[in-house]
Amino acid sequence: MHNRYNPNYFEKIIYKLWEKNNTFYTKKNNKKINNFSIIMPPPNITGNLHIGHAFQQIIMDIIIRYKKMKGKNTTWIMGTDHAGIATQILVEKKINVLNKTISDKYLLSEIWKWKKKYEKKIHKQTKILGSSVDWSKIHFTLDKYFSYAVKKAFIKLYKNNLIYKTKKIVHWDKKARTVLSDLEINNKKTILKNWYIKYPLQNKKKKYLVIATTRPETILGDVALAVHPKDKRYINYINKKVINPLNNNIIQVISDDYIKPQKGTGCMKITPAHDFHDFDIAQRHKLNMINILNLNGTIKKKSDLYNYKGKKITSNTINLNNNAKLINLNTKKVRKKIIKILKKKKLLKKIEKVKSTIPYSNKTNCVIEPILTNQWYIKMSSLSLKAIDYIKQDKIIFYPNKYKKICLSWMYNIKDWCISRQIKWGHKIPIWYNKKKEIFIGLNKKDIKTKYKHIKINELKQEKSVLDTWFSSSLYSFVCLGWPKKNNNKFKNFYPISLVVSGFDIIFFWISRMIMMSLYLTKKIPFKKVFITGLIRDEKGAKMSKSIGNVIDPLDLIKGISLNELIHKRTKNLINKNNIKKIKLNTKKTFPNGIKPHGIDALRFMLASINTPNIKINLNLNILKNSYHFCNKLWNACRYIYQNIKPPKKIKIHFSSLVDQWIINKINYLIIRYKKYLYSYRTDLLCKEIFIFIKYHFCDWYIEFIKIKKNNHQVLFIIHKILKFIHPITPFITEFIWQKFTKHKLIISKNQLLSKEPFPCIIKHINKKNIKIISLIKKIIIISRKIKSKNLNKLINLYIFNIPLDIKQILYQNKCLFKISSSYINKIFLFHKIKNLTNLKKKVKINKIFFRKKKIFYHKEKYFLIFAEMVER
RNA sequence: AGGUGAUUAGCUCAAUUGGUAGAGCAUCUCUUUUACAAGGAGAAGGUUGAUGGUUCAAAUCCAUUAUCACCUACCA
Numbered sequence: 036m037h038n039r040y041n042p043n044y045f046e047k048i049i050y051k052l053w054e055k056n057n058t059f060y061t062k063k064n065n066k067k068i069n070n071f072s073i074i075m076p077p078p079n080i081t082g083n084l085h086i087g088h089a090f091q092q093i094i095m096d097i098i099i100r101y102k103k104m105k106g107k108n109t110t111w112i113m114g115t116d117h118a119g120i121a122t123q124i125l126v127e128k129k130i131n132v133l134n135k136t137i138s139d140k141y142l143l144s145e146i147w148k149w150k151k152k153y154e155k156k157i158h159k160q161t162k163i164l165g166s167s168v169d170w171s172k173i174h175f176t177l178d179k180y181f182s183y184a185v186k187k188a189f190i191k192l193y194k195n196n197l198i199y200k201t202k203k204i205v206h207w208d209k210k211a212r213t214v215l216s217d218l219e220i221n222n223k224k225t226i227l228k229n230w231y232i233k234y235p236l237q238n239k240k241k242k243y244l245v246i247a248t249t250r251p252e253t254i255l256g257d258v259a260l261a262v263h264p265k266d267k268r269y270i271n272y273i274n275k276k277v278i279n280p281l282n283n284n285i286i287q288v289i290s291d292d293y294i295k296p297q298k299g300t301g302c303m304k305i306t307p308a309h310d311f312h313d314f315d316i317a318q319r320h321k322l323n324m325i326n327i328l329n330l331n332g333t334i335k336k337k338s339d340l341y342n343y344k345g346k347k348i349t350s351n352t353i354n355l356n357n358n359a360k361l362i363n364l365n366t367k368k369v370r371k372k373i374i375k376i377l378k379k380k381k382l383l384k385k386i387e388k389v390k391s392t393i394p395y396s397n398k399t400n401c402v403i404e405p406i407l408t409n410q411w412y413i414k415m416s417s418l419s420l421k422a423i424d425y426i427k428q429d430k431i432i433f434y435p436n437k438y439k440k441i442c443l444s445w446m447y448n449i450k451d452w453c454i455s456r457q458i459k460w461g462h463k464i465p466i467w468y469n470k471k472k473e474i475f476i477g478l479n480k481k482d483i484k485t486k487y488k489h490i491k492i493n494e495l496k497q498e499k500s501v502l503d504t505w506f507s508s509s510l511y512s513f514v515c516l517g518w519p520k521k522n523n524n525k526f527k528n529f530y531p532i533s534l535v536v537s538g539f540d541i542i543f544f545w546i547s548r549m550i551m552m553s554l555y556l557t558k559k560i561p562f563k564k565v566f567i568t569g570l571i572r573d574e575k576g577a578k579m580s581k582s583i584g585n586v587i588d589p590l591d592l593i594k595g596i597s598l599n600e601l602i603h604k605r606t607k608n609l610i611n612k613n614n615i616k617k618i619k620l621n622t623k624k625t626f627p628n629g630i631k632p633h634g635i636d637a638l639r640f641m642l643a644s645i646n647t648p649n650i651k652i653n654l655n656l657n658i659l660k661n662s663y664h665f666c667n668k669l670w671n672a673c674r675y676i677y678q679n680i681k682p683p684k685k686i687k688i689h690f691s692s693l694v695d696q697w698i699i700n701k702i703n704y705l706i707i708r709y710k711k712y713l714y715s716y717r718t719d720l721l722c723k724e725i726f727i728f729i730k731y732h733f734c735d736w737y738i739e740f741i742k743i744k745k746n747n748h749q750v751l752f753i754i755h756k757i758l759k760f761i762h763p764i765t766p767f768i769t770e771f772i773w774q775k776f777t778k779h780k781l782i783i784s785k786n787q788l789l790s791k792e793p794f795p796c797i798i799k800h801i802n803k804k805n806i807k808i809i810s811l812i813k814k815i816i817i818i819s820r821k822i823k824s825k826n827l828n829k830l831i832n833l834y835i836f837n838i839p840l841d842i843k844q845i846l847y848q849n850k851c852l853f854k855i856s857s858s859y860i861n862k863i864f865l866f867h868k869i870k871n872l873t874n875l876k877k878k879v880k881i882n883k884i885f886f887r888k889k890k891i892f893y894h895k896e897k898y899f900l901i902f903a904e905m906v907e908r
Numbered sequence: 909a910g911g912u913g914a915u916u917a918g919c920u921c922a923a924u925u926g927g928u929a930g931a932g933c934a935u936c937u938c939u940u941u942u943a944c945a946a947g948g949a950g951a952a953g954g955u956u957g958a959u960g961g962u963u964c965a966a967a968u969c970c971a972u973u974a975u976c977a978c979c980u981a982c983c984a
Contacts, residue, residue, distance in 0.1 A: 726932090
């Protein structure tokens with residue numbers, strides 16, 4: 036063993052060893068009680084695993100390794116997610132779609148290539164992290180069996196009238212050219228301009244109604260003005276007609292309770308096709324709707340007129356009289372032109388700055404355009420009611436408990452879920468149309484033919500949209516266990532899944548939808564417990580993102596990286612090149628010497644240590660450094676044993692020695708704590724206890740104590756236990772040491788692998804008096820060290836009074852233990868109770884100064900009184 | 909606007925549900941000793957954001973307040 040812990044040298048070998056020996060293999064077992072399963076949120080195939088993935092994986096791994104050692108039959112379900120829009124965008128960028136016309140087939144084949152590449156990378160990274168997932172069955176949310184399950188689920192929902200198609204206003208991502216659900220939108224605060232624009236009255240020249248708008252380009256889609264029915268300023272104008280200042284359309288002034296008189300001018304323009312509230316108002320007043328935007332967010336050549344039910348009436352050329360060319364321009368340019376026109380017409384009253392929030396796509400980061408489209412929706416209210424019931428009754432338990440509230444409040448206010456997306460990469464919707472645009476549903480064309488015999492197959496055309504990625508994700512928990520196949524053992528034995536570990540950012544996206552879908556489709560809860568981790572931020576608390584350039588790759592923490600390489604990594608492939616300087620500076624500041632290699636176990640220990648119940652967890656590399664020290668400490672302690680203890684001929688376990696009893700007591704305590712901490716997923720507290728145990732109890736005292744008596748075989752028994760209970764947290768180093776020790780017969784066990792060992796149990800028959808004596812000795816030594824640090828180069832005679840007789844005897848017998856500080860303790864004198872303690876105290880007080888002058892110190896403790904006398908060397 | 913949480917040593921965070929406020933990093937002093945100098949020994953550092961209440965006892969429970977963060981919704 037090297038004198039320094041050098042993890043990169045053995046970690047690869049260890050994981051292969053586990054794989055070879057089927058360590059993660061789950062036995063078939065029909066006793067359901069003994070089964071324990073975890074489902075990993077499937078990482079997106081959009082890229083490598085980041086530190087957040089590593090964080091969650093390691094918490095899961097600690098729990099599953101612990102459960103396995105405790106004798107549970109474990110399964111950890113692993114897979115990847117096809118991540119519809121995000122993946123397609125990345126591949127499109129890679130093959131530079133904008134400059135080419137490509138077929139769907141080509142695009143899909145390129146995406147599959149991408150998938151293969153990144154799935155492989157993700158699996159490799161997962162192995163590097165030491166995650167003991169069940170590799171016998173790896174999932175991908177776009178595999179054939181998944182596709183079958185998705186269709187089955189869709190058909191069932193559709194047949195029970197929980198899925199419908201409708202034309203309404205949606206959040207439109209104009210870059211990806213698809214609809215998004217309300218969850219996929221980020222609102223950003225910005226300062227906008229509010230334009231006050233005059234709408235001339237039809238019959239009274241030179242009279243106007245003034246509206247305020249932040250989006251003047253949508254004036255082309257206006258169908259009405261609206262005021263509050265009781266607003267005295269406008270009461271006379273209700274039902275009068277005004278002229279659209281741009282295209283001279285005649286529109287009516289209506290009244291609606293929604294209008295708030297104190298906002299803007301109290302008079303609002305109604306653009307039902309491009310604003311959510313206007314859409315609702317149009318529904319109430321049965322107003323027509325005018326769509327003026329192309330799907331890429333530019334102005335249409337012809338605007339489409341719909342009735343309030345969404346039925347198309349006509350298309351009209353967008354006509355502005357003065358030949359302004361607006362067609363195919365984006366909103367920014369249109370806005371500029373329109374403002375110019377209005378200024379010329381003298382219809383612009385004033386411009387004001389307002390604080391506002393603008394919706395952005397969290398996929399492409401472009402501004403969301405509200406637009407009228409036909410989409411598929413799931414009715415959520417009945418599904419959520421059931422889920423609410425189960426969560427309220429604590430049939431699914433959230434850790435920390437606060438997330439239960441968050442999840443419930445979302446479910447109470449749930450909106451229908453828009454599940455169709457206008458992209459290519461995803462599950463196709465199992466809907467077909469004939470020439471009359473009638474709807475047919477089935478697994479495939481043949482399936483439809485058997486159901487509807489009059490249908491001509493050639494006529495059928497499948498719905499072009501695909502399903503939202505989260506639709507398949509919402510089925511993930513039970514599809515991974517074989518649903519909808521009936522009579523399958525995996526589902527029977529492992530469903531509901533014991534635990535899900537996830538970040539709070541996907542409670543709505545994934546956790547809650549999985550609960551709803553599972554209750555509906557399988558009549559069972561998907562999982563019993565949900566542990567929500569915090570989100571890892573950078574050292575300043577900022578979100579990690581590529582554009583800010585503060586992302587940390589877990590591999591860099593494991594293997595180390597130089598400053599230059601790190602800067603290169605963070606600045607290459609940046610979209611916004613203005614940030615490069617900033618990123619360089621910040622990286623230099625936070626990592627002036629780059630990142631040293633720390634090894635997987637140190638990373639694991641660090642991540643487990645920062646797993647506090649906080650929502651926001653700042654990554655602190657000091658803790659990583661500390662974790663490395665922990666591993667180094669463990670390594671060197673084992674190295675000492677390895678070098679100094681000879682393999683015993685016979686192993687006799689007897690814990691007569693004070694020191695052994697003392698350390699076993701500490702181990703017992705830790706084993707009890709272990710269960711408690713893991714039950715509440717507090718790996719941070721667990722790590723703290725283990726750290727204190729190894730560094731302070733085991734290394735600082737126990738090993739120092741055993742140095743006194745050579746070839747003490749009891750230590751082998753102790754280290755055997757220690758390796759086992761640290762194993763779930765730092766599996767590599769413990770397994771490596773285990774291998775070394777078993778080879779040299781320092782540890783003898785039936786199992787070749789530590790990972791197959793059972794978790795240690797408590798050792799009984801500990802004499803508490805013995806434990807007291809060790810703490811007493813420790814205290815005496817600590818006091819002597821303090822005295823010594825003030826009187827360097829001197830020896831100390833210790834006079835210890837007031838020790839009970841029985842303890843005094845044992846102390847005498849174990850006087851050798853004081854040898855730890857033999858370099859400065861000259862002599863120790865032990866005394867039984869002093870006849871008159873108060874007298875002595877008085878003496879001490881009176882003579883305090885005298886004592887100091889003579890360099891004699893005293894110290895009072897609960898059980899003893901200690902005097903120290905300085906002696907020249 | 910509503911909701912959730914946070915405020916503890918110079919910094920980053922704990923405190924296992926009310927019982928002596930603890931770690932790491934940084935600082936200072938000492939220490940090259942055969943497990944470990946990325947060590948070891950010792951020291952210094954705190955009116956737990958503020959005010960009030962309940963209690964034998966409050967960082968922890970309650971009320972008020974300040975600041976910050978996040979989530980949801982809205983903004984003409």
